[in-house]
Amino acid sequence: MSIRITQLSVRDIRFPTSLSLDGSDAMNSAPDYSASYVVLHTDAPGGLEGHGLTFTIGRGNEICVAAVQSLAPMVVGLTLEEIVADMGAFWHTITVGDSQLRWLGPEKGVIHLATAAIVNAIWDLWAKNEGKPVWKLLADMTPEQVVRCLDFSYVTDVLTPEEAIALLRRQVPGKAQREAQMLREGYPGYTTAPGWLGYSEDKMRQLAREAVEDGWTHIKQKIGANLEDDIRRATILREEIGWERTLMMDANQVWGVDESVANMRRLAAFEPLWIEEPTSPDDILGHASIRQRIAPIGVASGEHCHNRVMFKQMFQAGALDFCQLDAARLGGLNEVLIVLLMAAKFNVPVCPHGGGVGLCEYVQNIALFDYIAVSASLHNRVLEYVDHLHEHFLDPVVIRRGRYMPPQRAGYSIEMTAETLERYQYPGGQVWLDIART
Amino acid sequence: MSIRITQLSVRDIRFPTSLSLDGSDAMNSAPDYSASYVVLHTDAPGGLEGHGLTFTIGRGNEICVAAVQSLAPMVVGLTLEEIVADMGAFWHTITVGDSQLRWLGPEKGVIHLATAAIVNAIWDLWAKNEGKPVWKLLADMTPEQVVRCLDFSYVTDVLTPEEAIALLRRQVPGKAQREAQMLREGYPGYTTAPGWLGYSEDKMRQLAREAVEDGWTHIKQKIGANLEDDIRRATILREEIGWERTLMMDANQVWGVDESVANMRRLAAFEPLWIEEPTSPDDILGHASIRQRIAPIGVASGEHCHNRVMFKQMFQAGALDFCQLDAARLGGLNEVLIVLLMAAKFNVPVCPHGGGVGLCEYVQNIALFDYIAVSASLHNRVLEYVDHLHEHFLDPVVIRRGRYMPPQRAGYSIEMTAETLERYQYPGGQVWLDIART
Numbered sequence: 001m002s003i004r005i006t007q008l009s010v011r012d013i014r015f016p017t018s019l020s021l022d023g024s025d026a027m028n029s030a031p032d033y034s035a036s037y038v039v040l041h042t043d044a045p046g047g048l049e050g051h052g053l054t055f056t057i058g059r060g061n062e063i064c065v066a067a068v069q070s071l072a073p074m075v076v077g078l079t080l081e082e083i084v085a086d087m088g089a090f091w092h093t094i095t096v097g098d099s100q101l102r103w104l105g106p107e108k109g110v111i112h113l114a115t116a117a118i119v120n121a122i123w124d125l126w127a128k129n130e131g132k133p134v135w136k137l138l139a140d141m142t143p144e145q146v147v148r149c150l151d152f153s154y155v156t157d158v159l160t161p162e163e164a165i166a167l168l169r170r171q172v173p174g175k176a177q178r179e180a181q182m183l184r185e186g187y188p189g190y191t192t193a194p195g196w197l198g199y200s201e202d203k204m205r206q207l208a209r210e211a212v213e214d215g216w217t218h219i220k221q222k223i224g225a226n227l228e229d230d231i232r233r234a235t236i237l238r239e240e241i242g243w244e245r246t247l248m249m250d251a252n253q254v255w256g257v258d259e260s261v262a263n264m265r266r267l268a269a270f271e272p273l274w275i276e277e278p279t280s281p282d283d284i285l286g287h288a289s290i291r292q293r294i295a296p297i298g299v300a301s302g303e304h305c306h307n308r309v310m311f312k313q314m315f316q317a318g319a320l321d322f323c324q325l326d327a328a329r330l331g332g333l334n335e336v337l338i339v340l341l342m343a344a345k346f347n348v349p350v351c352p353h354g355g356g357v358g359l360c361e362y363v364q365n366i367a368l369f370d371y372i373a374v375s376a377s378l379h380n381r382v383l384e385y386v387d388h389l390h391e392h393f394l395d396p397v398v399i400r401r402g403r404y405m406p407p408q409r410a411g412y413s414i415e416m417t418a419e420t421l422e423r424y425q426y427p428g429g430q431v432w433l434d435i436a437r438t
Numbered sequence: 439m440s441i442r443i444t445q446l447s448v449r450d451i452r453f454p455t456s457l458s459l460d461g462s463d464a465m466n467s468a469p470d471y472s473a474s475y476v477v478l479h480t481d482a483p484g485g486l487e488g489h490g491l492t493f494t495i496g497r498g499n500e501i502c503v504a505a506v507q508s509l510a511p512m513v514v515g516l517t518l519e520e521i522v523a524d525m526g527a528f529w530h531t532i533t534v535g536d537s538q539l540r541w542l543g544p545e546k547g548v549i550h551l552a553t554a555a556i557v558n559a560i561w562d563l564w565a566k567n568e569g570k571p572v573w574k575l576l577a578d579m580t581p582e583q584v585v586r587c588l589d590f591s592y593v594t595d596v597l598t599p600e601e602a603i604a605l606l607r608r609q610v611p612g613k614a615q616r617e618a619q620m621l622r623e624g625y626p627g628y629t630t631a632p633g634w635l636g637y638s639e640d641k642m643r644q645l646a647r648e649a650v651e652d653g654w655t656h657i658k659q660k661i662g663a664n665l666e667d668d669i670r671r672a673t674i675l676r677e678e679i680g681w682e683r684t685l686m687m688d689a690n691q692v693w694g695v696d697e698s699v700a701n702m703r704r705l706a707a708f709e710p711l712w713i714e715e716p717t718s719p720d721d722i723l724g725h726a727s728i729r730q731r732i733a734p735i736g737v738a739s740g741e742h743c744h745n746r747v748m749f750k751q752m753f754q755a756g757a758l759d760f761c762q763l764d765a766a767r768l769g770g771l772n773e774v775l776i777v778l779l780m781a782a783k784f785n786v787p788v789c790p791h792g793g794g795v796g797l798c799e800y801v802q803n804i805a806l807f808d809y810i811a812v813s814a815s816l817h818n819r820v821l822e823y824v825d826h827l828h829e830h831f832l833d834p835v836v837i838r839r840g841r842y843m844p845p846q847r848a849g850y851s852i853e854m855t856a857e858t859l860e861r862y863q864y865p866g867g868q869v870w871l872d873i874a875r876t
Contacts, residue, residue: 028537028541031538057541059536059539062508063501063548064542066500099468100495101497103498104494104501107718108546109542109543110548154694154718155694156694157694256593279592280544280592282745282751283592284751285754286592286751313722313723316723317723
């Protein structure tokens with residue numbers, strides 16, 4: 001029985017996180033974590049819906065909402081059946097099919113963020129219709145079925161459909177075993193909770209102590225505003241977490257290339273596993289240069305890497321030790337999958353970008369599929385966890401002793417509660433009316 | 439006396455060019471050339487205004503308009519004096535200062551296109567206040583004054599302020615002479631008029647013949663939809679323009695890397711000077727690979743190259759024979775200037791992207807300044823000309839025997855007539871009401 005998408009609605013949802021400096025870093029001093037939140041309505045009996053969101057940090061969310069509205073005619077009226085029959089072709093059409101909208105990117109910035117919200121909502125719809133969480137929907141596919149979801153345009157010089165199938169076939173043995181292992185043990189995570197730049201040193205020390213008590217083995221520090229502060233705060237973190245746990249650092253793009261090298265040479269004494277986003281996310285050759293010059297500190301980037309063509313070059317140039325793809329900066333799960341496969345080919349571990357609002361919910365599905373069916377390795381792989389805003393989801397992430405336990409509910413784990421969607425709507429929801437009044 | 443920006447207004451202006459297939463190519467089959475059109479209103483007596491636009495091709499222009507509105511608070515209330523006192527710092531602030539808006543790019547896509555419209559409107563305002571066209575405003579600056587307009591973040595590994603000053607100082611001798619030469623002879627151009635993909639072969643032949651009669655020495659063909667068609671159409675063009683004139687080809691991003699090489703080996707018989715946008719505009723390493731494998735055919739790209747970091751790498755990787763920067767894809771004239779300087783350092787000729795609506799009006803100012811003060815060379819430099827929509831401007835480009843004659847009127851040559859702004863407003867202008875009615 002075919003299910004038709006009858007309507008797309010989109011909401012501007014914002015959380016006033018800037019009031020507490022949650023999520024503060026050297027580039028983003030006071031974000032209001034926000035979502036352009038899409039619902040695909042269908043004619044299925046029982047009111048089956050697909051939910052998806054793209055993450056922004058406040059002002060400008062209204063622009064993404066406008067972009068979703070402009071893209072809506074490309075999905076309304078389609079059936080789920082015809083979309084998933086050749087989802088690679090569908091993805092190509094939504095990114096390239098309206099050349100007037102494509103011009104605004106192409107495949108980057110606002111229009112690509114908006115595309116991600118819609119594409120991910122389709123995955124949510126598909127998974128709900130199959131009665132599985134997205135990671136399981138993917139894990140149950142044959143290599144050929146996965147590859148049919150992909151658009152290989154602009155990447156065939158490093159990955160052909162045939163190679164992609166071969167990469168996936170390689171890991172078919174052991175899939176069931178790894179799935180059982182994940183259900184039992186969960187996927188290893190790390191926390192940024194103590195590390196936000198806007199937190200006082202006392203608060204940071206306290207949160208680091210709690211993180212250790214909670215079983216976290218990997219902790220990330222935000223740096224980049226002031227080097228002497230960074231050193232002092234790293235000292236506190238090492239005091240609290242010891243040297244047997246792992247410290248990572250994240251500069252959120254504030255440095256130039258040579259500056260990154262100079263600063264990381266100073267911070268090398270704290271033995272960080274990686275420096276994340278040392279410079280412009282577009283600077284592929286810059287990341288490669290930094291990586292060569294600061295080894296053995298690894299270079300991590302990807303949350304602002306806007307499409308598969310950029311990741312392709314990151315891999316070709318040897319620019320990354322860790323690939324931190326984002327579930328909604330890339331044009332939705334289809335593009336994420338092709339990046340997972342390229343990463344596997346180049347032997348770069350994928351540690352997706354979490355945090356924000358909903359990103360942890362999304363990326364647990366990605367990391368689980370990556371382990372079960374693509375990389376089959378946990379070496380150097382940790383999934384970001386930030387302990388904000390999970391209470392707004394119907395199926396929030398479950399963390400046990402620093403590990404993500406696989407979600408069980410059908411869908412992409414991204415559906416917010418009805419109450420949240422009402423209260424946090426911007427600017428008319430009660431939360432924002434209350435703030436405006438004070 | 440200080441001039442304060444009291445208000446920013448923005449209009450959605452669209453021209454129904456898809457009706458005649460003007461501007462049709464392999465990627466963009468039916469564009470409606472459009473502009474997100476900004477006016478900065480001031481408190482200056484006499485109603486001094488700054489005008490600027492960003493170019494889009496139709497649907498989605500409303501998203502850029504929304505982005506301009508979101509950015510408006512960053513300029514309204516400022517004085518022209520404080521902006522131009524340190525315009526590099528101003529540019530840094532408008533691109534990075536609101537981190538919530540920056541997140542939507544960063545420095546790419548819709549938010550950067552919107553930034554360009556505003557930044558260029560400030561240049562228009564500045565030049566009008568000085569009573570000079572923008573090229574002349576720039577040409578009259580000292581090297582230090584030019585460099586004060588630039589933001590070097592993310593590019594100091596290839597260009598420092600000191601180097602930029604040295605590059606400009608090198609060309610101070612001869613500036614007056616080159617300016618006089620330009621006023622006398624104009625800047626060499628090329629035409630895409632005969633080459634649009636949607637035109638019949640008869641129309642193409644006729645337009646090529648007319649282009650030769652009009653004195654054009656360089657003509658560009660749109661290719662990429664079908665190789666056999668491309669060959670047949672190239673044959674017609676060579677019949678009409680002969681071999682003493684220059685033919686260029688433009689694939690508008692439709693190929694992969696290896697496909698580009700294979701196709702250009704077939705088209706090499708027509709001796710094109712360059713292949714433009716063979717593949718994804720983000721594929722720096724792909725362009726470098728194509729360039730190596732198809733020499734002596736040159737590789738040209740840039741109209742979709744979204745910021746200085748991408749151009750920096752294009753130059754570092756040896757990816758381009760011709761740099762085709764865009765006046766509004768980059769974040770306005772400030773970023774254009776830093777790309778001009780990097781191109782000069784790497785000895786890559788700059789042939790800016792013209793066409794669309796208003797782009798020729800913009801880029802004549804850029805090419806003139808480049809010749810007078812930066813490159814001091816016309817070798818391998820031609821400025822794109824497309825003969826559409828100039829009648830909508832107060833100060834349209836003037837072409838004489840295939841050369842751009844320098845504009846004389848104060849400003850950035852980008853102000854549209856009041857009648858056009860009224861009639862072509864979308865969707866309420868008379869032109870669109872008439873189309874809706876038929």
